[in-house]
Amino acid sequence: MQTATIAQQIRSFIQESFLFGQTDNLRDGDSFLESGIIDSTGILQLMAFLQDTYGVRVEDEEAIPDNLDSIDRIVVYLRRKSDSAEGGAGSGRI
Amino acid sequence: MTSASPLANLLRIDPARETDRIVAGIRDIVFHGLKRQGAVVGVSGGIDSSVVAFLCARALGPERVLALFTPEADSSPDSLRLGRMVAESLGVRSVLEDISHILEAARCYERRDGAIRLVVPEYGAGYKCKIVLPNLLDADRYAIFYVVVQTPGGQTRRVRLSAAAYLGIVAATNFKQRARKMMEYHYADLLQYSVAGTPNRLEYDQGFFVKNGDGAADFKPIAHLYKSQVFQLAAHLGVPDEIQRRPPTTDTYSLEQSQEEFYFSLPLEKMDLCLYGKDNGIPATDLSAAVDLGVQQIERIYRMIDSRRKMAHYLHAAPMLLE
Numbered sequence: 001m002q003t004a005t006i007a008q009q010i011r012s013f014i015q016e017s018f019l020f021g022q023t024d025n026l027r028d029g030d031s032f033l034e035s036g037i038i039d040s041t042g043i044l045q046l047m048a049f050l051q052d053t054y055g056v057r058v059e060d061e062e063a064i065p066d067n068l069d070s071i072d073r074i075v076v077y078l079r080r081k082s083d084s085a086e087g088g089a090g091s092g093r094i
Numbered sequence: 095m096t097s098a099s100p101l102a103n104l105l106r107i108d109p110a111r112e113t114d115r116i117v118a119g120i121r122d123i124v125f126h127g128l129k130r131q132g133a134v135v136g137v138s139g140g141i142d143s144s145v146v147a148f149l150c151a152r153a154l155g156p157e158r159v160l161a162l163f164t165p166e167a168d169s170s171p172d173s174l175r176l177g178r179m180v181a182e183s184l185g186v187r188s189v190l191e192d193i194s195h196i197l198e199a200a201r202c203y204e205r206r207d208g209a210i211r212l213v214v215p216e217y218g219a220g221y222k223c224k225i226v227l228p229n230l231l232d233a234d235r236y237a238i239f240y241v242v243v244q245t246p247g248g249q250t251r252r253v254r255l256s257a258a259a260y261l262g263i264v265a266a267t268n269f270k271q272r273a274r275k276m277m278e279y280h281y282a283d284l285l286q287y288s289v290a291g292t293p294n295r296l297e298y299d300q301g302f303f304v305k306n307g308d309g310a311a312d313f314k315p316i317a318h319l320y321k322s323q324v325f326q327l328a329a330h331l332g333v334p335d336e337i338q339r340r341p342p343t344t345d346t347y348s349l350e351q352s353q354e355e356f357y358f359s360l361p362l363e364k365m366d367l368c369l370y371g372k373d374n375g376i377p378a379t380d381l382s383a384a385v386d387l388g389v390q391q392i393e394r395i396y397r398m399i400d401s402r403r404k405m406a407h408y409l410h411a412a413p414m415l416l417e
Binding site for chain 1: 228233234235236237238239254255256257258260261397401404405
């Protein structure tokens with residue numbers, strides 16, 4: 001899947017789930033925490049979305065802002081997970 | 095905490111003066127502001143509700159205070175025993191209302207257990223549980239809750255909650271605080287009393303309460319006091335020693351759960367100083383020695399305080415009207 005497509009899917013999820021139509025100001029590098037877009041419950045919903053959409057389970061040690069705090073970071077994280085799955089036995093949907 | 099640090103002394107108050115000030119305020123609010131004849135205090139056997147009961151008895155007279163005990167199936171037996179100790183030492187009337195049957199009728203326990211089974215399918219009769227946060231001080235982590243379950247055989251397991259499980263557990267257990275408040279207002283209606291809220295500053299500021307549950311009250315006489323200041327008042331007022339020594343607990347889950355484990359993930363005396371530091375613009379570098387924490391840890395706490403405040407906005411919001 002193209003990086004731009006993944007970014008767009010994540011953006012759509014965040015717009016629908018947390019921004020309720022206020023879509024103009026979210027940039028791919030914006031921190032969800034600093035902008036107050038997603039709280040800790042929202043992160044749980046985001047992780048469920050990643051699992052349902054891409055088959056990626058976010059492990060406990062991976063549930064950190066470095067991996068999930070912006071659209072850009074999530075894309076990088078998903079790519080890394082996909083690469084490690086291809087190197088092993090897993091087959092992602094990315 | 096380094097008690098020799100000048101910053102550690104910032105939260106010292108003159109308990110006699112503060113007591114006088116609060117007592118005068120309660121009297122004014124209850125009798126003149128609200129025009130009620132006394133106060134109902136939900137007494138849990140913890141330090142905060144005990145101090146509020148002592149303050150109300152001093153302000154209104156013991157004959158105008160009702161101590162209400164509302165244990166339920168998961169309450170520690172200590173809560174009722176210590177609550178009775180407060181009422182007896184004050185000479186106030188008390189009423190015991192076991193709310194377990196209300197909670198059963200609302201399917202509180204059934205709904206909670208169903209939510210837990212979303213992540214621990216074998217959870218059932220004889221199991222105990224609590225929810226906890228990971229350590230948020232030593233790394234940038236999300237405040238994501240885990241459920242700790244204990245089997246009837248005593249084995250424990252810790253599992254990260256999904257969004258549906260977390261929200262299901264919280265929505266179910268919030269029945270407890272709301273049932274308690276419903277009962278407090280029943281007696282307030284019956285006696286023409288007001289309801290005293292018992293949050294301290296940390297709880298009030300950081301949203302450690304249930305909206306329309308323990309967050310509801312007619313007045314909140316210690317919501318401006320840091321936890322360590324509540325302890326200073328307790329000592330001054332003569333709150334029984336056992337209550338002063340009791341570790342704070344939420345008394346909401348069947349496994350023992352400290353408040354810091356549930357919410358602050360930091361010992362409360364340190365959280366006090368961090369909240370003070372945050373509100374008074376004290377740089378993390380200056381606070382570090384006083385709280386015996388690293389600069390990065392304090393900066394994380396400062397960010398956490400901001401984040402909690404954003405989440406607490408909804409909890410504090412009064413019903414919004416459309417003009």
